[in-house]
Amino acid sequence: MPESPEEFxxxxxxxxxxxxxxxxxDMSDWRQFPWEVVDGTLVAKVLQPPVDAEEPREGTDPCRVCRSYGSDRTIWENDHFFVSMLGSHSLPLVLFLQTKEHLDFPELDDDLAAECGRLEVTLCRIMEALPHIGRVHVMRIGDGAEHMHDWFIARPERFAQIIGSLAVEWDEILPPVPEEIRRADAHEVARHLATHDGRALV
Amino acid sequence: MPESPEALYARVTASGLNRTDVAAEATFPWQVVDGTLEPKPLAPPAAEPVARTGADGCPICASLPTERTIWENDDFFVSRMFRPSGLLILFLQTKQHIDFTELDDDLAAATGRWEVILCRIVERLPHVAQTYVIRFGSGAEHLHLWFVARPDGFPQIRGSLGLEYDEILPPIPEEVLGPDLHEIARELATHGGRARV
Known part of the structure; x- marks a missing residue:
């Protein structure tokens, strides 16, 4: 089970x-990091003029999401979707729900969108029911890769600082969750998911 | 339609960025120590979880009949952001006071379909690069999914940190936002439900 707030x-x-x-x-060096220190004060970075064309997202050649299917990061699958672990994370558990087909989120047809909605709720419920989890954030960002990948980020309970939209930044600040803890939790989530549908792979 | 990247940049340059005292906010992870950016130390866990807004005085239930609502059907309603915002932000909410994890299979399926439809509509607006769909649920227990349109053409505004520009950028002028909300509501209503703006 996830660490208690005291163990964490x-x-x-x-x-x-x-x-x-x-x-x-390292995040503080990212181009997308919005803040900097000027004359000892924290301020928003000056917005740079728009570029002519944005850097493209990762497409089909090669697609990291397609290639990750079947790797040891995949913990569950059914006919249309698979769930993977993030390679390393510092918040208690970070999983992805992904389509097997290389589709972007807005390209889901009605049936896949409905199934996606049911799986989002089921996976969120299972992760939130783990001990010591405060809330599970479900996010479609989609700026890195076009292949649909919904984030499921479990934040720990009882840390007033790790809450809401900025909680994800703590994933870069805190040390990683030990491998044996996150693997055991992923196994438990996969086992629960498989009681609803599909097959656990860990 | 949303402003072009050039129009947005001109407006931001003219009015300046909002540099509110974010570092003082409890959930802001950064601070300046001796002139250097540092992560704030993590305080020990509290005895109790952070309370959310519940059914008693629920601002989401109360918001349904207000002019913030731009679209509704029998089970859901879509609202504009609750304060002036630098990004185009909408909420998809259930009419019933339930948490995301309490959705039954039918409502979960309907949620998934509306997520994709609303995401697609917002993303097809000119000058919108990407639309984020997010459930946090830490402020209020009543289901409210965020739909955040990321403007095209600004490599700084990209990824999960892009959401912070909601408060950094000066608010979108009402004469730009109003017609976009109308257009979104009108397109949503072609799939079901009723536009209210």
Whole structure:
């Protein structure tokens, strides 16, 4: 099961420096990171002029989502969808719901959209029912790869700082969840999902 | 239609960015220490979970008959953002006061279909690059899915951090937003339900 808030906090405190701080993550160097320090004050970065054409998303050649199907990151599948783990994460559990077919989210037909809705609710419910999970965020962002991949991000309970839209940033700040804990939780989620439909693969 | 990247950039440049005191917000993860950006230390867990807005005084239930609602059918309604916003943001909500995890199979299937339809409609507006569909559910227990249109042409505004530009960019002028909401509601109603703007 996921760590209790006290275990989670103890592991993070052990990784932090004497002042309780974790190292500044790489994220602060990302082009998309909105903040910078100017004259000692935190301000939003100046918006740069628009570009003529955006960098394309990952398409079909090659598609990381297509290639990940069948890898040891896949924990569950049915005829149309598969669920994968993120390679490493620092919030308690991060999973993806993906179509087997290389489709973008707006391209789902009525039947796949309905099945997607049912699986979103089922997977969210299963993850939220794990001990020590506060809430599960379900997100379609879609800016990186065109192949549909809904994020399911479980945030820990009882941390007033790790809540809402900014909670995902803690996934870059905190140290990773130990492999044996996240694998065991993914197994439990896959087993539960398979009681509704499809097959557990872990 | 939404502003072109050039029009958006001109407006933002003219009015400046909102630089609100975000660092003071409890859920903002960053602060400046000795002139350097640092992640805030994580405070120990609280004894109780953070409370959400429940059924008593639910702002989502109360918002249904208001002018924020742009579309409805028997089970769902779509509302505009509850405050001025730098990004085009809509909410898909159930009429019944239920949490996302409480949806039965039929409502979950209908939610999935409306997610895809609304995402597709917003994404097809000119100058919209991508539409995010998000369930957080940490503020209110009543189901409310966010639909956030990311403007085209700004590599800084991309990915999950793009949502922060809702508060960084100056609010979209009403004369731009109003017609877009009307257009979205009209297109939604071609699939079912009734446009209200």
């Amino acid at each position: 906090y103890a592991r993070i405190s052990a990784a932090a420096g004497a002042d309780g701080r974790l190292p500044l993550p």
